[in-house]
Amino acid sequence: MRQTALLFLALLISLAAAAQQPLTLWYSKPAEKWTDALPLGNGRLGAMVFGGVGQERLQFNETTLWTGRPRPYARPGAAQYLPQIRQLLAQGKQAEAEALAAAHFMGLRDHEDGYEPLKAAWLQKIKAVSAPQALAANGWQPISIPTPNGWEVAGLDGLDGAVWFRASFELPAAWAGKDLTLSLGRIRDQDRTYVNGQLIGSDEGISKKRRYQLPAAALKAGRNEVLIQVINYYDKGGLIGVKELQPVFVAYPEGADPATGVALSPAWQYWVQDREPPLTPTYQAAYQPFGDLLLDFAPVEQPASYRRELDLRQALSRTQYQQNGVAFTRASFASYPRNALVYRLQANEKGRISFKARFDSPHQQRRTYRVDDHTLALAVQVRDGVLRGVSYLRVEAKKGKVTVTDQQIQVDGADEATLYLTAATNFEDYQHVGADPEKRAAAFMRSVSGQSFDKLLKEHLRDYQPLFNTYSIDLGQGPHDKLPTDERIRAFDPLADASLPALYQQYGRYLLIASSRQGGQPANLQGLWNESLTPSWGSKYTTNINLQMNYWPAEVLGxxxxxxxxFGLINEAAEAGKITAKEHYNAGGWVLHHNTDLWRGTAPINASNHGIWVTGAAWLTQPVWEHYQFTRDKEFLRREYPIMKQASQFFLDFLIKDERTGWLISTPSNSPEHGGLVAGPTMDHQIIRELFRTTSAAAQVLGVDADLRQQLTDKARQLAPNQVGQYGQLQEWLEDKDDPRDNHRHVSHLWGVFPGTDINWQTPDLMQAAIRSLDQRGDEGTGWSLAWKLNLWARFGNGDRALGILKKLLSPAETGTGSERGGVYRNLFDAHPPFQIDGNFGGAAGMAEMMLQSHAGYLHLLPALPGTWSLFGEVRGLRARGGFVVNMRWQAGKLTGVEIKSEAGRPCEVRYGDKKLTLNTKPGKTYKLNGELQPL
Structure with missing residues (x-):
């Protein structure tokens, strides 16, 4: 009885607290780095708000500012090599197949023609500078070494070229006459290393660990000078250390333990020799930052009562603090209706708002200029490409004085000030770049300027809240609820903080609204936000899981x-993909490999061992069918059906019969980023089977293409089936060659479980094999990999295992080690690492899968409820296939009630545990059931 009473009391307390709980990320100090800052976005214009007191920084992006240009991506005539590549793979000659494909089958690179002579001439010029000449140069500056993510993080953002570094070490007297080893770890990309003016080594490649022999004759007693010329052609550069336990940046006797070595002096310096190498050939473009809005305030005492926050209910950032008894408040939001960022500064005393506002940008080609008495402009041009942008900043002040020059806007003694920021580029679509960014930015500014902050905020909320408020979740409360968000992350335990996962899921929904709206580009690898000219993986659209994962929560979470x-990207990629299908495979339809960009490149990129993967287009038809399944929007399906049909047509032409088994297989391809170029990876066949099934189903709904439906059904039966291997695992490849010790981050062969439906509990042997495979891969992973595993464990019905993965997703990324560990940064951004937004979206979707599943043709309620969520829970607004909206409550681990609204009037089968109920629904009607699935 006592335990029951305590549970009831805890439930009452939880319900009372839940009614008041704000959906807010908050912190007790300003952001120290980008992944501490808080994101705003309207699907086109995004900003990271730092909340500084002496200086506020808003780093902003516009979704169409990329490198590159409209150009051909497919390699003409590549298809003539397809039979040879297939034959080599059939003969087991993987290395030969990869070499042939690398030479003749990869897509075209920008700047490919004529690059080598330009590179040779540039190298000759920069290598003509000797070590003594470099030492004598002016402009040496201090720098911290190593720079793990490249010298860009040390203030050299966007620098490609030649940079010299210098340090020193003291030679112990006992080492006189001995040869030493100098350990420098990894270097991006090429180095020429000198000691006391003598060249002692040179190498190239990020994967090579630099350990150079220092002959005794090159050394001297006391101080020895180390000088390194680093040559970087593209992307990041610098001395980046090494991922191993052995010390780096040390000198030690040849053959001795590196731990006994002497460290190089920490007082490193650098000198930029040349920052204009010829533009490096690149397969695809990179998403770019636009600039920074900086607000400089006069130095004053340290603030008191500091708080910065992001209110998810209002999509509003606030910063509050006190100085000298004056309370200051700043608030900002990104307006979708006005295409603008709006930022207000207030104080509780008149005349206390004074600051200087200015632009900065990492682009070398940039300038600022005065537009009028209240407006400053920033113009930028990307170095590698045709795109340019213009941003307008306007300040309206109550009282006080506003002064505008070509460099800044100064506000003195105002009662209040409101800033309006707009930005635009010359991008029109993936084939045209003739727009006028100045006119666009000015037009956006005319729309927003003169409008009060309060009026614009009300308009913003009328736009935003109907999207955000379609869903709510309450998992109860805990003792950590009142902590700042960064402290909650560090201390996270599901028992002590049940509401942090709920906040995390709602944050995922917020990020999707902020980064993906009608009229903009889709969410990329970093959503909408990026501060680097050289973002990881170009911040592109990676289509072998990451882009698709970005949209996993869209339908189910309202x-x-x-x-x-x-869908805009899919349609444009389908047009571009027709050319790639013809040139590379001599096939009809369309194909997309593992990446695309603003210019909709669809050809294979990077390297043949992972870049030739043919099912990107097929996977991207899945969200088309899912959208129809959730919305029952027949006109949408009619409009998008050709995309599905053409993706199917490609595989009707592409698939060939395997001589050994007689099955139809996909070749050449790969199991994404794992195992190299192969014939017949399991994932391909799962995706193609699903494509054929859903295309046939769509054709049936629309009453078209009866002959095609039969053809797809016949071909699907001939595809290589899922197979169980020697370890009881689901095979990743056509051959039984899985390694049970393999913990690779991709679990591609489990696609048929999630997000696909190829494997389900109607095939229990395959489900058990899939569980075995996932078990063997382990529970660690990068951020997006953890998110995929979370969804898989939910599909398997294992709520406690899923919650364990969610806990890892919510672990602090800053304390992690190694490249295969995910987690979150202080602002709850997902860590690949570094930041990738797909983990946020995949994690949000995974929590939904734990509470409701509808992929098997019925509504499965609470299929993977973990024990620590069992005390109390309520979710409202979950969406299910068939056009249903579901509200649920549970207590003590048991369902207590459910409401199901039918939007399409379709039959609805409901299951909970061993209970089943079928409802013949009517459009617009809500059906209420108790925990036994009995109608109320």
Whole structure:
């Protein structure tokens, strides 16, 4: 009885607290780095708000500012090599197949023609500078070494070229006459290393660990000078250390333990020799930052009562603090209706708002200029490409004085000030760049300037809240609820902080609304936000899971409207992909490999061992069918059906019969980023089977293409089936060659479980084999990999295992080690690492899968409820296939009630545990059931 009473009391307390709980990320100090800052976005214009007191920084992006240009991506005539590549793979000659494909089958690179002579001439010029000449140069500056993510993080953002570094070490007297080893770890990309003016080594490649022999004759007693010329052609550069336990940046006797070595002096310096190498050939473009809005304030005492926050209910950032008894408040939001960022500064005393506002940008080609008495402009041009942008900043002040020059806007003694920021580029679409960014930015500014902050905020909320408020979740409360968000992350335990996962899921929904709206581009690898000219993986659209994962939560969490930019990309990629299908495979339809960009490149990129993967287009038809399944929007399906049909047509032409088994297989391809170029990876066949099934189903809904439906059904039966291997695992490849000790981050062969439906509990042997495979891969992983595993364990019905993965997703990324560990940064951004937004979206979707599943043709309620969520829970607004909206409550681990609204009037089968009920629903009607699935 006592335990029951305590449970009831805890439930009452939890319900009372839940009614008051704000959906807010908050912190007790300003952001120290980018992944501490808080994101705002309207699907086109995004900003990271740092909340500084002496200086505020808003780093901003516009979704169409990329490198590159409209150009051909497919390699003409590549298809003539397809039979040879297939034959080599059939003969087991993987290395030969990869070499042939690398030479003749990869897509075209920008700047490919004529690059080598330009590179040779540039290298000759920069290598003509000797070590003594470099030492004598002016302009040496201090720098911290190593720079793990390249010298860009040390203030050299966007630098490609030649940079010299210098340090020193003291030679112990006992080492006189001995040869030493100098350990420098990894270097991006090429180095020429000198000691006391003598060249002692040179190498190239990020994967090579630099350990150079120092002959005794090159050394001297006391101080020895180390000088390194680093040559970097593209992307990041610098001395980046090494991922191993052995010390780096040390000198030690040849053959001795490196731990006994002497460290190089920490007082490193650098000198930029040349920052204009010829533009490096690149397969695809990179998403770019636009600039920074900086607000400089006069130095004053340290603030008191500091708080910065992001209110998810209002999509509003606030910063509050006190100085000298004056309370200051700043608030900002990104307006979708006005295409602008709006930022207000207030104080509780008149005349206390004074600051200087200015632009900065990492682009070398940039300038600022005065537009009028209240407006400053920033113009930028990307170094590698045709795109340029213009941003307008306007300040309206109550009282006080506003002064505008070509460099800044100064506000003195105002009662209040409101800033309006707009930005635009010359991008029109993936084939045209003739727009006028100045006119666009000015037009956006005319729309927003003169409008009060309060009026614009009300308009913003009328736009935003109907999207965000379609869903709510309450998992109860805990003792950590009142902590700042960064402290909650560090201390996270599901028992002590049940509401942090709920906040995390709602944050995922917020990020999708902020980064994907009608009229904009889809969410990329970093959503909408990026501060680097050389973002990891170009911050592109990676289509072998990452882009698709970005949209996993859209339908189930009530954000169907946010999928419009994705469908825009799919349609444009389908047009471009027809050319690639013809040139590379002599096939009809369309194909997309593992990446695309703003210019909709669809050809294979990077390297043949992972870049030749043919099912990107097929996977991207899945969200088309899912959108129809959730919305029952027949006109949408009619409009998008050709995309599905053409993706199917490609595989009707592409698939060939395997001589050994007689099955139809996909070749050449790969199991994404794992195992190299192969014939017949399991994932391909799962995706193609699903494509054929859903295309046939769509044709049936629309009453078209009866002959095609039969053809797809016949071909699907001939595809290589899922197979169980020698360890009881689901095979990743056609051959039984899985390694049970393999913990690779991709679990591609489990696609048929999630997000696909190829494997389900109607095939229990395959489900058990899939469970065995996932078990063997382990529970660690990068951020997006953890998110995929979370969804898989939910599909398997293992709520406690899923919650364990969610806990890892919510672990602090800053304390992690190694490249294969995910987690979150202080602002709850997902860590690949570094930041990738797909883990946020995949994690949000995974929590939904734990509470409701509808992929098997019925509504499965609470299929993977973990024990620590069992005390109390309520979710409202979950969406299910068939056009249903589901509200649920549970207590003590048991369902207590459910409401199901039918939007399409379709039959609805409901299951909970061993209970089943079928409802013949009517459009618009809500059906209420108790925990036994009995109608109320």
């Amino acid at each position: 954000l169907s409207a946010c999928t419009a930019p994705l």
